[in-house]
Amino acid sequence: MAQIPAPPPEPQDTLDSYVGLAPEEADRRARSQGWQTVRALPPGAIITMEYRTGRLNFEVKDGRVARTDCQPWLRARRSASSGARP
Secondary structure (H helix, E strand, O other): OOOOOOOOOOOOOOHHHHOOOOHHHHHHHHHHOOOOEEEEEOOOOOOOOOOOOOEEEEEEEOOEEEEEEEOHHHHHHHHHHHOOOO
């Protein structure tokens, strides 16, 4: 039986560093950091939240990234490792 491949590690950049950037610049920077799927979304967009390694969402308002978000489980893990609350 074939082994199931391990998913690639999540990028370890600071998600807040994308806030204020134009969506195109944020997309380029995120992909260069290793994010595989990058989505620019309007505020309040209804999105799928299934498990997907390497996906980063940008909330774009007035032509700039207003907020970033990755998988909820990853956000919780990052917050726990930094001592912050999710």
